[in-house]
Amino acid sequence: MPEEVKSRALKELDRMARIPSASPEVGVIRTYVDWLIAMPWNVATEDRIEISEAAKVLSDDHYGLEKVKERIIEYLAVRKLAPQVKSPILCFAGPPGVGKTSLGKSIAKAMGRKFVRMSLGGLHDEAEIRGHRRTYIGALPGRIAQGIKTAGTKNPVFMLDEIDKVGADFRGDPSAALLEVLDPEQNATFQDNYLEVEFDLSQVLFVATANQLDTIPDALRDRMEIIQIPGYTEAEKLEIAKRYIVPKQRENHGLKESQVTIPDETMVHLIRHYTREAGVRNAEREIATLMRKVARGVAEKKIRKGSVDLKKLATWLGPERHEYGEMDQDDQVGSATGLVVTPVGGDVVTVEVGVMEGREELILTGQLGDVMKESARAALTWIKSHGTELGIAPERFEKSGLHIHVPAGAIPKDGPSAGVTMATAIVSALTGIPVRKDVAMTGEITLRGRVLPIGGLKSKALAAHASGARTILIPKKNEKDLPEIPEEIRKALKIIPVETIGQVLEHALRRKPKPLPAGSGPARNPRMAGRSLRAPSAPGVTVRPS
Secondary structure, eight states: OOHHHHHHHHHHHHHHHTSOTTSHHHHHHHHHHHHHHHSOSSOOOOOOOOHHHHHHHHHHHOSSOHHHHHHHHHHHHHHHHOTTSOOOOEEEEOOTTSSHHHHHHHHHHHHTOOEEEEEOTTOOOTHHHHOOOTTSTTOOOOHHHHHHHHHTSSSOEEEEETGGGOOOBTTBOHHHHHHHHTOTTTGGGEEOTTTOSEEOOTTSEEEEEESOSTTSOHHHHHTSEEEEOOOOOHHHHHHHIIIIIHHHHHHHTTOOTTTEEOOHHHHHHHHHHTOOOSSSHHHHHHHHHHHHHHHHHHHTTSOSSEEOOHHHHHHHHOSOOOOOOOOOSSOBTTEEEEEEEETTEEEEEEEEEEEEESSOOEEEESSBOHHHHHHHHHHHHHHHHTTTTTTOOHHHHHTEEEEEEOSOTTSOBOOGGGHHHHHHHHHHHHHOOOBOTTEEEOOEEOTTOBEEOOSOHHHHHHHHHHHTOSEEEEEGGGGGGGGGSOHHHHHHSEEEEESBHHHHHHHHBSSOOOOOOTTOSSOOOGGGTTOOOOOOOOTTOOOOOO
């Protein structure tokens, strides 16, 4: 023990010796001293850091996630060269099932450290972090101190799972209590309310996981280094299934490799049409279902060995559960394909526009959010202001209404990146020019017709490739994100950066709109020609042109 902790323990023992043994205080003091003795004050695991071995461990345990692995290897390299450096707080953020928790276990395995996991989901009592005061009956140290004691070392890898789901109520705010724990400048003197002495947490490697960053308080998020894990591509899911999931489930169901095989074609169909997720958790459940069917057949001696083909897949798993977005089979008028990001990865969405004769109006359906509605209005304003260049007579807007619909009306949709898709569909509907069937697009539109950058380009590109698109139009400022897209996807797609909506229409429409002849704009009063528009003047005030 450190000297001040030892003197505190001896002081408590001396006090216990002077108290009658029948007093309940004796048990309280004995439990407290037991905790002081059990804490690993000076017990540390020696880091066994070999960069090549650590890289092999991470590669063996996880497929893909190259950026995450690179950051972990960099951290281990720094620890090897400067062991005294304070540990950073890493936070893996991403959808469920992408391997955030198992990454923490791999880090501990690569470093040769103990691993402790603490789930913060639904935690709403501050005492769970800092511990209870000893004045309460049944008081205990907080979960942090308990985890350190369980590990038996003062430098474990401590996983704080689901840090975005911490609650708060009248008992306190646990996220505020975590501020001290997760601050490298403060946690060297962390004090648990029960222990009442300082414990050094600076050597603990804290790794947090979260599904969403929005619900994490800003002060807490500022103390962590966020590492985004967007999810796996279809090719990565296939490799993960072949390397990890199928062998694991085969062993769990008592089957031999010769008794069941799942071809790549069947696995891709399963991933695409029976699961819809960023991770591989549901894919593992479906594969386990297939293994159970085979295991029953083997147990009943109806199957000796076999391959799970598409016919068996449909029989055992039932009809396809998910419709993956597909491109139009033919060039369509008033219909354009956009790219969107959902919580389970990218997808393609069709924007349809219908023209109605009558009065001028704009109808928006498909359960669109406020941002998406504003994008539609901005697109329409730009088209109206450039109607002559697009071959659309001004009276066309006055005598007809537009109905913009985004299918899958039961699903809420929002975001600015459908702006260029809506503009293209509106121009196509008003001019009668078809949109190319193999072009998908994404980008935010402004009133001046500029195309602004968007997020989630990797997920959108993967969705475009899976749906059969050959060309995608992206904002010019998103060129910096192209290295994130897998090389095989970049080679298969023609990616065209655009800066203006005019460039979008040039690539998306089957032919260029024919401008109206000069002088076909809105009719003007000949007596007003040459006069400037002035504001009405107030009585007694003369308005002079500047």
